[in-house]
Amino acid sequence: MPDSNSAPTPLHFNAFVMNTNSHIHHGQWRREDAHQTEFTDVDTWVNLAKILEAAKFDAMFFADVSGHYGDSDADYSVYLNEGLQIPSNDPTVLLGALAVVTENIGLATTSNVFQSHPFQFARQISTLDHISKGRIAWNIVTGMQDNGSRNYGMPRLTEHSERYRWADEYVDVTYKLWEGSWDEGAVINDRAGSRYSDPAKVHKIYHQGERYSVEGPHLPSPSPQRTPVLFQAGSSVSGRDFASRNAEAVFLGAPNPEVAKAQIEDTRARAVEAGRAPEDIKFFQGLSFIIGDTEEEAQRKLKEAEEFVSLDGYLAHAALVDPDGRVYPPETPLKDVQTNTRRGFTEWASKTITDREPLVADIAWRSNRSNRIVGTPEQIADQLEAWQAAGIDGVNVVNWVIPGSFQEFAEKVLPVLRDRGLAQREYTPGTLRQKLFGRDRLPATHPGARYRGAFAQVPATV
Ligand SMILES: Cc1cc2nc3c(=O)[nH]c(=O)nc-3n(C[C@H](O)[C@H](O)[C@H](O)COP(=O)(O)O)c2cc1C
Numbered sequence: 001m002p003d004s005n006s007a008p009t010p011l012h013f014n015a016f017v018m019n020t021n022s023h024i025h026h027g028q029w030r031r032e033d034a035h036q037t038e039f040t041d042v043d044t045w046v047n048l049a050k051i052l053e054a055a056k057f058d059a060m061f062f063a064d065v066s067g068h069y070g071d072s073d074a075d076y077s078v079y080l081n082e083g084l085q086i087p088s089n090d091p092t093v094l095l096g097a098l099a100v101v102t103e104n105i106g107l108a109t110t111s112n113v114f115q116s117h118p119f120q121f122a123r124q125i126s127t128l129d130h131i132s133k134g135r136i137a138w139n140i141v142t143g144m145q146d147n148g149s150r151n152y153g154m155p156r157l158t159e160h161s162e163r164y165r166w167a168d169e170y171v172d173v174t175y176k177l178w179e180g181s182w183d184e185g186a187v188i189n190d191r192a193g194s195r196y197s198d199p200a201k202v203h204k205i206y207h208q209g210e211r212y213s214v215e216g217p218h219l220p221s222p223s224p225q226r227t228p229v230l231f232q233a234g235s236s237v238s239g240r241d242f243a244s245r246n247a248e249a250v251f252l253g254a255p256n257p258e259v260a261k262a263q264i265e266d267t268r269a270r271a272v273e274a275g276r277a278p279e280d281i282k283f284f285q286g287l288s289f290i291i292g293d294t295e296e297e298a299q300r301k302l303k304e305a306e307e308f309v310s311l312d313g314y315l316a317h318a319a320l321v322d323p324d325g326r327v328y329p330p331e332t333p334l335k336d337v338q339t340n341t342r343r344g345f346t347e348w349a350s351k352t353i354t355d356r357e358p359l360v361a362d363i364a365w366r367s368n369r370s371n372r373i374v375g376t377p378e379q380i381a382d383q384l385e386a387w388q389a390a391g392i393d394g395v396n397v398v399n400w401v402i403p404g405s406f407q408e409f410a411e412k413v414l415p416v417l418r419d420r421g422l423a424q425r426e427y428t429p430g431t432l433r434q435k436l437f438g439r440d441r442l443p444a445t446h447p448g449a450r451y452r453g454a455f456a457q458v459p460a461t462v
Pocket of ligand 1: 110142233236237
C-alpha cells in the first residue's frame with residue numbers, strides 16, 4: 001500500500017490465460033493474429049512463457065473449468081461453436097512443461113476442490129513445486145457449473161455455503177500434508193549411514209473429516225514453498241470470508257476502482273479479525289488493454305477488435321440462454337428473458353440504460369467493455385495509478401489474442417510503467433512467494449502454518 005511521500009510501489013503483473021480457444025474475449029480467436037486457436041500445441045505456451053519472462057511478468061495465471069457452462073440438460077452447441085472453454089486442456093499438467101523452459105516466472109493453476117482428491121492434488125502440486133523450484137500458485141475454486149458437478153458424480157452444483165465448507169476441509173487436508181507431514185531436515189540423504197530420510201521427522205496426519213479420511217504421510221518431501229502461493233477469486237460474503245482466512249492473493253473482477261477498494265478493505269478487515277496482517281493478502285484486478293501510440297490509433301484498434309466480437313459468446317458465457325440452451329437473439333428485450341442469472345443484469349441495465357428498452361445485446365457489450373482500458377501507454381499508466389490508489393497490488397492482464405496482447409503490453413506499456421516506478425525491472429531471485437512477499441514459506445499467522453510440528457508425536461514407528 002503506497003503512501004504519497006514514498007517512492008512508488010511497483011505493481012505485479014500476471015498474464016491471465018486458459019488452456020483453451022476462447023477464454024474471456026469471445027470471437028477474437030477468429031483474428032489472423034490469434035494463436036490461442038493452437039492451444040493444444042505446447043509451443044504456443046512455451047513461446048508465450050518466454051515472452052512473458054523476458055518482460056518480467058510475475059506469473060502466468062491459468063483459469064480452468066470442470067464442465068461446460070449453461071444448463072446441464074440443455075443444448076450446449078453454442079460453446080462448441082465458439083470454442084468457449086471447450087475444448088480445453090488441463091492447465092496443471094501444462095505447468096510441468098512450462099516449468100522446465102522458464103526460470104523466474106510464477107506458474108498458477110486453477111483447481112476445483114471436487115475435481116481431485118486432496119491427497120492426489122497435494123502430491124501433484126508438491127511435484128510441480130519441486131520441478132519449478134518453488135514457482136507454483138494454486139487458484140482455489142469451488143465450481144461454477146452443474147455439468148462440472150455431474151462429471152464428478154453429483155446431481156448438480158453443490159449449494160453455495162456448502163461449497164465453501166467443502167473448500168475449508170479440502171485446504172485443511174492439503175495444509176496438513178504440505179506443512180505438517182515432513183519436518184525440516186527430514187531428508188538426510190546419508191549414503192554412508194544408509195539413511196535417506198529420518199523416520200522420526202516424517203509423520204502421518206490421520207485426517208478424519210466430513211468428506212475426507214487421509215492417513216498420510218505426504219509422499220513428496222517438502223518442496224521449496226511447501227504450500228503453493230494461494231489465490232482465490234470469490235466475491236460473495238462466504239467467498240471473502242474464505243479468502244480472508246486462506247488466500248495470499250485475491251483475483252478481483254471489480255467494475256471500477258471504487259468497488260475494488262470496498263472489496264479490498266472488507267477482505268483485509270476480515271483477515272485482521274482472523275489474526276493475519278492486512279499486507280498478507282495481495283489483490284490483483286483483471287483488466288484488458290487496447291493500446292495505441294496515439295488516441296486515434298487506440299480507437300481504430302478498438303473498432304477492429306469490436307468487429308470480431310461474438311455477442312453469442314459473451315451471452316453464452318454469462319449463461320444468458322433460454323431453457324433449451326439457445327442464446328437469445330441480441331435484440332430481445334431484457335425483460336423477456338427467463339433465466340436465474342437475469343436479476344443482476346436487469347438491475348445493472350435499469351441503472352445504466354434509462355432512455356430506451358435494455359436489450360440482451362447490452363449485456364454482451366457490457367461484458368466486452370468491462371475492465372477494458374483503451375488509450376495510449378501514458379493514459380493506461382494514469383488509469384493504473386488510479387487502480388493502485390484504490391488499493392490493488394497487481395493486474396491480471398486479460399488477453400484478446402495470444403501472444404499479441406501480452407507482447408504489445410510488454411513493448412508499449414511496461415516501459416512507461418517502469419519509468420514511473422510502477423513495474424519491476426528485474427526479478428527478485430528465489431521462489432514465487434519470495435518474489436511476492438519476501439519469504440519462501442507461509443507466514444506464522446496463516447492457518448496452514450499451525451500444522452508445522454503438529455504431528456511430531458506421530459513417528460514412523462507406531
Ligand atoms: C476474476 C475471476 C476469475 C475466476 N476464475 C475462475 C476459474 O478459472 N475457474 C472457476 O471454476 N471459477 C473461477 N471464478 C469463480 C470463482 O472462483 C467463484 O466460484 C465465483 O466468483 C463465485 O464465488 P462467490 O459466490 O464467492 O463470489 C472466477 C471468478 C472471478 C471473479
